[in-house]
Amino acid sequence: MSKNLTKRSVDYSKWYNELVVKADLAETSAVRGCMIIKPYGYAIWEKMQAELDKMFKATGHQNAYFPLFVPKSLFEAEEQNAEGFAKECAVVTHYRLKNNPDKKGELMVDPEAKLEEPLVVRPTSEAIIWNTYKNWIQSYRDLPILINQWANVVRWEMRTRLFLRTAEFLWQEGHTAHATEQEALDEARQMNQVYADFVERFMAIPVIQGLKSPAERFAGAVETFCIEALMQDGKALQAGTSHFLGQNFAKAFDVKFATQSGSLDYVWATSWGVSTRLMGALIMTHSDDNGLVLPPQLAPDQVVIVPIYRSEEERQAVADKAEALKKQLEAHQIRVKFDNRDNFKPGFKFNEYELKGVPLRIAIGPKDLEKQQVELARRDTLTKQFVAENELIPVVVELLETIQEALYVKALAFREEHITVVDDFDHFQEVLHKKGGFIAAHWDGTEATEQAIKNATKATIRCIPLDAPEEAGSCVFSGKPSTRRVLFAKAY
């Protein structure tokens, strides 16, 4: 298998697009901006889903399912939210096709089947869900409601890229309802923390937790918490967001509850989501010029065994050994693939599994059988070693942990090297241009300044880190006073 991957240093963007397709993760479809997630890519997404789902349930959430469509009148009820998404809504206007009388064999939209009210394909589900919660909530006893939904959503983006920005994507969206402001705020913070834990522990991607500036907030939110990651090309990627929605949706949908003291109050809300965009972050953080590099926790196959042989007799002997080792490894909950295809050479297979990012590769040939050893190769470092058969299990178990940790440490070192403290705007532009990454700079807190910086440099405020220390300073652009540094970057 010839890889012919463009090098990252030559064209990072091209490298990414090629890698996604060549590693069999996803491809474009006949529908503008919509992707096909191929089995190998979907297997990684399934692992991510499974872990997230466990974490959601461990924090008391239940799954449910709400309609794909949102009637226009509900969609427009929360004004900020509606305004934020109106420009990218796919709209269902008809419910029937009929034979085209002018073109045999073709169908046409039946003009007689026009809907009285257009239906928006959900870009997010606050509207339909809060219209439902209205009927579920009468008293404080009905609260909190802690619900998550795994679903597809559609946002009609003009410029799309596989996983990173697609017209349809898969995600989960949590929607919770609370009796108090504090409880809702705590929930929004908690779920942002859950996202950070997941991304760091399973995806091996370090993230910075922070708050969005008003300009970057979710449409309809009072406060947006986020986790921000840094890609190898120095651009930031928003990996998850958790919104404190205040009483905005409760007011838009008139959702009141009887408090414990007997008064009536609007319900407090949160919503939070991560999407198949995380796949883009995973790919871009760890992979190299040879292909994908997967953290063992999320790799569909953690170990691949490639047999080496010439004669049919050798093939059989090696296969017997490979099958035995596979069984032993699987008994230790390790996911193993034995690639016994006879119509591909070992070198082709080596390339293929490098491209697909399998963390460990075991090669076994007749000589190894004699010596009761195998050759073990690490995908992340591309290093090889011989391991005695009877030491294979503990070595593999330990290496999988080592690799998981090493990927995180490497990504963290890169991220730390790419946070630059900057105090004047020339330096800001220079760092952005030459080095990239996050720029920690003072900001005067106004949307006007944020917009001016964006216009001049394309960099936006990625977040106001939750752990940013108070520090008196002056805005890198306007010179006006500031109390803490925020993080700027160009972003996906």
Add this chain to the structure above:
Amino acid sequence: MSKNLTKRSVDYSKWYNELVVKADLAETSAVRGCMIIKPYGYAIWEKMQAELDKMFKATGHQNAYFPLFVPKSLFEAEEQNAEGFAKECAVVTHYRLKNNPDKKGELMVDPEAKLEEPLVVRPTSEAIIWNTYKNWIQSYRDLPILINQWANVVRWEMRTRLFLRTAEFLWQEGHTAHATEQEALDEARQMNQVYADFVERFMAIPVIQGLKSPAERFAGAVETFCIEALMQDGKALQAGTSHFLGQNFAKAFDVKFATQSGSLDYVWATSWGVSTRLMGALIMTHSDDNGLVLPPQLAPDQVVIVPIYRSEEERQAVADKAEALKKQLEAHQIRVKFDNRDNFKPGFKFNEYELKGVPLRIAIGPKDLEKQQVELARRDTLTKQFVAENELIPVVVELLETIQEALYVKALAFREEHITVVDDFDHFQEVLHKKGGFIAAHWDGTEATEQAIKNATKATIRCIPLDAPEEAGSCVFSGKPSTRRVLFAKAY
């Protein structure tokens, strides 16, 4: 909790509708014909998904994801399929909303954002998938392709019922591609068998495997295998279908492959699916006038513990015991809920869990503590017994198996009693009217006769059972010769 369920004998249909809502399974939404699957209902669906997914993977299938939308030109490529679904297609025609200049605060479809080609919201995915497979398949080495997708689909039904017939529903759809007719036929049969195994073993619903008559076949299929179940009101329910698609889609999308001998041939196809409709079958098969009855294999909570107490001291003592028993049961992989809410009486809770179909209920009061026993009640038989604490685990483990089996046996007995062999049309009408169920009758094999019977009785051919013995006879309607009996019934 007052149940006020309509009795099945009074109005089965009303009983069903009330039960779905009162047991917190699902409810109607603001979108015509679309349902909201509530957390309790979704938890059952998740268990069904998890088991089916395991069975699909055990038979070599992988999951993937294809776009929600199908461009009209692809949708109409396979003529039969297009014709079958055209009348119930939701169609996206625009990709943007804008402010309505005439009505402040309202949005309108932006006429300038009309799509060049309308997009059909998938009612099923053969078209978009075969258009994709075209690029994946060149040679016999690329076959078979064994893919499944978990997704939402939309079919604009005029008369809808929660779970049974909704405009949007959740399902899985398998789409496979094969080099030979035989292999595709085997796959279609295999997946029908997987469905039968799942429905019988996990849902405790006996099914009849059969073939659909041409009139009831999936649009675009050469042959449709199905599993048919019988509900308590004597109506049949199609619980799953598996289609042998021949080369219809390969021809429509021009998908050819180089065979091992070097010639070019069209690819053979199958597709197969089950949906949230299975929830309807589950509810209608086992439940009674007191509410839902769930098979233990799919019950989100298999055991509920309800404490009985007067004083706070008693409450604490009972809670300690309940928590200890819960832990012990959970250590045996039993799903247990301890309902320690203080603002509801035991009687209310008893009613609630009866309504929700929890298979076993444990009640513990101060007297039980003294006697080191608990009261154990079975939901299916409504019988109670006292069980010594130290025997609780084995008794519960065995009872859960017993209940699972008992539900199946009961449903099977009902089904067997409701297959009536009929040889003349007066009798046919009488049985249909007075007894319901399946009618095993001879049919002359023509669509005209099938349609005439349907017009006269509303009964359709549910299936030609796979195990129907050859038997010479004459058609119950036309008197023409027939070689085997088929099953007629009124159906959901």
